[in-house]
Amino acid sequence: MSIISVRNLVVEYAGRRVLDGLNLEIEAGETMVLLGGSGAGKTTLLRNLLGLERPQSGSVVIKEVDITRCSPAELKRVRRSIGVSFQSAALFNSLTVEENVALALREHTSLAPSIIELDVWMKLAAVGLADFGKLYPQELSGGMRKRASVARALALDPEILVFDEPSAGLDPIVAAELDDLILFSKRVFQMTVVVVTHELASAFRIADRIAMLYQGSFLAVGTKDEIRASQNPHIRQFLDRVPDTIATAHVVESFFEKYLSSPEVTP
């Protein structure tokens, strides 16, 4: 059964179509990786999945609630079942790591402070930061900040966990640790995981299914093996890391030819 359904999603910025009628079903309990290059529309899709933007048309249904048309109260209720770890970690700098994790528990539950303290410790221990709760985000390394943001995302035991570029800006070892953490979180907390990334290694390690995004459309949605076996030229280019031929493109070539033959260059 789908926990997230994206139907005919269209997003435009200033008349430019960024997402072009996307359709996607994400099953409960699976790890879906939204893979694509820069400018493919991954972040826009993510923002629409989280209800941070309203699309021009189409719908995003999460747990049977269309978040593009629901009331603010319903949207809040849906959001409580989603944990998000942003690309920049987005920890609140004025709060300690513990306070960051405790924030949602304090505000959205009526748990006793001692229970919240215990829960926070457990979440921090799960991401390997049990001894760092008293530190402020600026005192942590990039990888630790990401892990702290995962702990915060896990705070309310969400049904859906969303990661925006989890390995961006991290060295390969820390990125691999974070992949392990995503796999571990999914196994332990039994949740649906949605990951937006352009990192191939990470995507193929953690995904159950991959949705390949290109210029606002899905080129393919399938298992890792299906994506690996795809013969779509854009998917092959992405997987085989073939650069675009911008420098030899006709427009660029003709521009340089025109420039070189101009009187300024050849008097």
Add this chain to the structure above:
Amino acid sequence: MAKFIESVGRDTLKRLEYVGGLSIGLWAAVRALRTALPVTGNRYRWKASIVQMLQIGVEATPMVGLMALCCGFILAMQGGSELRRYGALSLVIDLVAIGFTREIGPLLTAIAVSGRSGSAISAEIGTMVVTEEIDTLKVMAFEPVEFVMAPKLLGALIAVPCLTVVCNVCGIFAGWIYMFFSTHLGLKLYLREVLDSLVLRDVVSGLIKSIAFAAIIVLVGCLEGFRVRGGPEAVGRSTTAAVVKSTFLVIVADMFFTAIFYFTGKH
């Protein structure tokens, strides 16, 4: 000519849009204000409001006090030099007392708070936008207006009138320093003269103005912060805009309030 009219129209629409944004912000903040109140509201918001009171009010007290002393002394000297010629030096007391409570106190405080706290509010929220902290608040099912704006507004609504009272006291005290060196007037007698020259309406009108100024400064600061798009340079621009716009709007609002009190008062 057509282009000129077009640009005037476009600019007018832009200004109206800004004022509309401020009105919507005011409405949202007033609705969210109850969450920051003690007892009935959320205790974490109330704590945040106290922090804001300290930052906006207590920390600005030395600066505002010193500015008021200087302005009080300047006003007394300028007034004294003219009034002495007509043998009406005693009117300096009225000039300083009424001038400060009705006008200079609230305005001077507002300008100081605008430069100090308006810019800080805008920079803080702008940075939160850039670092995705505002988005994080939304996906954590918090209302950014409630979480960020309400404590600042409540803090300012309490701190700025208090700061205005401090400003008035310091300004009036500076008037006594002038009178003491000019006529050896004792403090007790000076204060009696001050109380005779003031009516409750003077003090209340000044405090009403200071409440309105506090709301303007916080609203403009928050609106500029929330409107930040792009990187750190956008935060810098929003900070400058917050100070310039809030100072301008404070002076415009001051004119309207003065006109209202002028036409509704006895002459």
